[in-house]
Amino acid sequence: MAKKLKEEPLINEDGYDPEEELPSKLEHFDIYNRWARKNKIPVKSPDESFYPKMKVRFQRFQQPENVLKCYIRNKQIEWKGQLRPGGTYDLPVPVIKWLNSISEPIYAEVKVNDGGETITETRQVGERARFSCQPLELMAM
Numbered sequence: 094m095a096k097k098l099k100e101e102p103l104i105n106e107d108g109y110d111p112e113e114e115l116p117s118k119l120e121h122f123d124i125y126n127r128w129a130r131k132n133k134i135p136v137k138s139p140d141e142s143f144y145p146k147m148k149v150r151f152q153r154f155q156q157p158e159n160v161l162k163c164y165i166r167n168k169q170i171e172w173k174g175q176l177r178p179g180g181t182y183d184l185p186v187p188v189i190k191w192l193n194s195i196s197e198p199i200y201a202e203v204k205v206n207d208g209g210e211t212i213t214e215t216r217q218v219g220e221r222a223r224f225s226c227q228p229l230e231l232m233a234m
Contacts, residue, residue, distance in 0.1 A: 119143050138171035144185035149226040151192075153178040161224070165191055181229065189226045196220040 109121045111128035119139055126136040153161055153176075161176045170187040184192075199219040204211050 138166055138168065141170065141172055141185040141188075144170065144187060145231065146183045146185055147189060147226075147231050148181060148183050148229040149189060150181050150229060151176045151178060152225040152227065154221075154223055154225070163192075167191075184226065189228075192224045192226050193222070195223045197223060 107118075107120075109116075109118075109124060111121075111125040116122045116125045116137060116139070122137060122139055128134075129136045151161075153159065157178045159178075161178075162174075163176070164173045165171070165188060170185060172185065172188050174182075174188075176182060197220065198217045199221055200215050201218045202213050203216045203218065205214050
């Protein structure tokens with residue numbers, strides 16, 4: 094027989110009630126989205142106004158003359174924009190982390206000892222970054 098999970102109350106300590114108001118702080122989005130999933134309502138992601146911004150210089154390593162059009166929508170942020178390589182932008186911190194995390198794998202043939210005999214296998218040996226956001230200064234909120 095399966096145990097029932099104890100449901101957490103949807104109202105937090107500062108009195109936020111997802112049925113009455115939209116999220117106004119980052120902490121409210123988890124509560125609101127839990128309530129929205131339960132009531133089959135679309136979830137919400139915070140926009141860039143909830144995060145500190147950083148002035149960065151954007152660089153693209155492949156096709157450095159092309160503009161990057163990106164749309165990010167995940168649990169942390171919903172953001173849409175165009176970035177020109179070499180340009181300076183005021184970007185929210187989650188967007189910078191996302192851009193810097195995108196990389197492509199580097200594969201190479203590696204010799205491996207397999208029970209006494211040496212065989213050659215193709216394995217991932219590293220990663221190559223696709224974009225770079227070089228921080229210039231932290232902007233106030």
